[in-house]
Amino acid sequence: xxxxxxxxxxxxxxxxxxxxxxxxxxxxxxxxxxxxxxxxxxxxxxxxxxxxxxxxxxxxxxxxxxxxxxxxxxxxxxxxxxxxxxxxxxxxxxxxxxxxxxxxxxxxxxxxxxxxxxxxxxxxxxxxxxxxxxxxxxxxxxxxxxxxxxxxxxxxxxxxxxxxxxxxxxxxxxxxxxxxxxxx
Amino acid sequence: xxxxxxxxxxxxxxxxxxxxxxxxxxxxxxxxxxxxxxxxxxxxxxxxxxxxxxxxxxxxxxxxxxxxxxxxxxxxxxxxxxxxxxxxxxxxxxxxxxxxxxxxxxxxxxxxxxxxxxxxxxxxxxxxxxxxxxxxxxxxxxxxxxxxxxxxxxxxxxxxxxxxxxxxxxxxxxxxxxxxxxxxxxxxxxxxxxxxxxxxxxxxxxxxxxxxxxxxxxxxxxxxxxxxxxxxxxxxxxxxxxxxxxxxxxxxxxxxxxxxxxxxxxxxxx
Numbered sequence: 172x173x174x175x176x177x178x179x180x181x182x183x184x185x186x187x188x189x190x191x192x193x194x195x196x197x198x199x200x201x202x203x204x205x206x207x208x209x210x211x212x213x214x215x216x217x218x219x220x221x222x223x224x225x226x227x228x229x230x231x232x233x234x235x236x237x238x239x240x241x242x243x244x245x246x247x248x249x250x251x252x253x254x255x256x257x258x259x260x261x262x263x264x265x266x267x268x269x270x271x272x273x274x275x276x277x278x279x280x281x282x283x284x285x286x287x288x289x290x291x292x293x294x295x296x297x298x299x300x301x302x303x304x305x306x307x308x309x310x311x312x313x314x315x316x317x318x319x320x321x322x323x324x325x326x327x328x329x330x331x332x333x334x335x336x337x338x339x340x341x342x343x344x345x346x347x348x349x350x351x352x353x354x355x
Numbered sequence: 356x357x358x359x360x361x362x363x364x365x366x367x368x369x370x371x372x373x374x375x376x377x378x379x380x381x382x383x384x385x386x387x388x389x390x391x392x393x394x395x396x397x398x399x400x401x402x403x404x405x406x407x408x409x410x411x412x413x414x415x416x417x418x419x420x421x422x423x424x425x426x427x428x429x430x431x432x433x434x435x436x437x438x439x440x441x442x443x444x445x446x447x448x449x450x451x452x453x454x455x456x457x458x459x460x461x462x463x464x465x466x467x468x469x470x471x472x473x474x475x476x477x478x479x480x481x482x483x484x485x486x487x488x489x490x491x492x493x494x495x496x497x498x499x500x501x502x503x504x505x506x507x508x509x510x511x512x513x514x515x516x517x518x519x520x521x522x523x524x525x526x527x528x529x530x531x532x533x534x535x536x537x538x539x540x541x542x543x544x545x546x547x548x549x550x551x552x553x554x555x556x557x558x559x560x561x562x563x564x565x566x567x568x569x570x571x572x573x574x575x576x577x578x579x580x581x582x583x584x585x586x587x588x589x590x591x592x593x594x595x596x597x598x599x600x601x602x603x604x605x606x607x608x609x610x611x612x613x614x615x616x617x618x619x620x621x622x623x624x625x
Contacts, residue, residue, distance in 0.1 A: 197419050205418075206407050215408070220543060223422050256550050285406075292401045310368065311403055336366035339395070342402070343365070347394040 178242035186233055197226060200243065204250050210308045211254040213297055221257050225250040244319060251305065251323045258301055288350075295345045303338035306331050356381040361388045365395045545581035548572045552585070556592060566592055 176184075176195070184192035204225055209218035229249045236245050285293065296304060302324065309320045310331075317328035317335075324331065356364075356377045364370060364378050382389040410418075552568035555561045569592070572585035 194419060197422055201415060201418055201422075202409070206409065209407050209409075215410070216539075219418070219421075220539075223418075224543075224547070226422055253550075256553060257546070259553075288401055289405055292398070292405055296402070296405075307402070312407075332368070335368060339366045339399075342398055343391070343395055346398050346401075347391070350394055350397055 306334035307338040545576035545579040
């Protein structure tokens with residue numbers, strides 16, 4: 172499958188039922204979907220399950236893709252919805268297990284060696300309320316505008332901005348006192 | 356700029372240039388706010404640079420094939436629009452085509468029988484005895500053809516299900532932790548069922564369907580955590596009007612929507 176194929180053409184071919192087009196879609200966006208799920212859910216197995224469910228739903232709903240936003244953003248909306256429902260169905264736990272504190276599973280992918288500050292930052296992000304954490308992730312790591320964040324999460328751009336501000340304030344409250352003590 | 360305003364501005368993104376300049380000026384003269392600004396910069400840098408654990412390259416080969424299993428033709432997902440013709444679907448289409456041919460054939464025979472019966476038969480809507488026997492024989496033949504086609508469809512579907520089950524069992528047998536695999540499959544299926552029921556419950560007109568869907572989760576997956584979730588949802592759905600609204604999770608200060616705020620569109624913090 173040509174790498175030069177546009178996303179619009181790729182969508183057309185997936186809708187036409189070409190298995191190789193599905194494979195190309197996964198090759199292009201599989202890691203992206205996984206990374207987004209991993210940041211939102213914190214756990215490798217949940218990220219794998221959620222990202223695959225997002226692809227199942229994306230492929231099933233591709234006839235709804237109108238090309239008004241980039242395919243990546245359209246896919247991100249599916250991923251965010253799956254993750255939000257995943258968290259909601261799991262009982263709205265306030266904190267997200269970030270995976271590094273758990274014993275490694277047999278097939279746990281490569282674990283990162285983080286600095287002490289990074290560990291603290293990761294824990295603090297995991298303890299943010301869900302919508303604040305998602306606004307932070309979508310703004311910082313996906314570099315989305317507040318309009319796009321509102322589109323993905325529902326709500327208004329102003330609400331997205333407010334959630335981000337609240338997230339930053341909570342992180343500063345938790346992390347500022349220890350900045351001088353931890354290794355960076 | 357006051358210290359209160361300075362602390363509020365530290366939380367914001369995309370400060371206008373003039374506001375960012377006033378903040379910087381304030382922090383030059385206020386040691387406390389200066390320390391807060393430095394802390395905010397350090398935290399933002401640490402957040403932005405925080406890596407996400409990623410599986411090694413060989414994992415992604417398996418990822419595509421694992422996704423392919425979820426997209427296998429057991430109804431899990433097919434691309435919208437034209438769908439690929441898999442084994443059992445081919446058999447189904449063939450069976451439907453055979454039924455259609457039989458129906459057309461029957462219509463032709465009935466018309467022929469009416470024509471053979473002559474004007475009297477046409478007027479009275481009766482068919483001559485010889486024509487009736489022919490029609491009955493033709494109907495019997497077509498009926499046998501339809502039954503044969505249905506039988507072929509049923510065999511093809513059963514074979515498809517057997518093949519699918521065999522593949523799943525093989526994967527299970529090869530797994531070092533088959534019990535965990537089964538648990539994960541059960542949990543995943545139960546999650547999907549709750550997910551679909553949640554979508555139904557979002558539509559007031561489909562509330563009864565949502566209730567049935569949640570009840571199915573409780574019945575079919577009693578030992579999964581989703582059964583507990585489904586029971587909670589049922590409790591919420593069956594509450595009379597004026598009962599507690601459990602659908603407002605924002606008791607943590609988060610904002611869901613409709614909040615007016617300043618729309619800053621330029622500048623950056625520091």
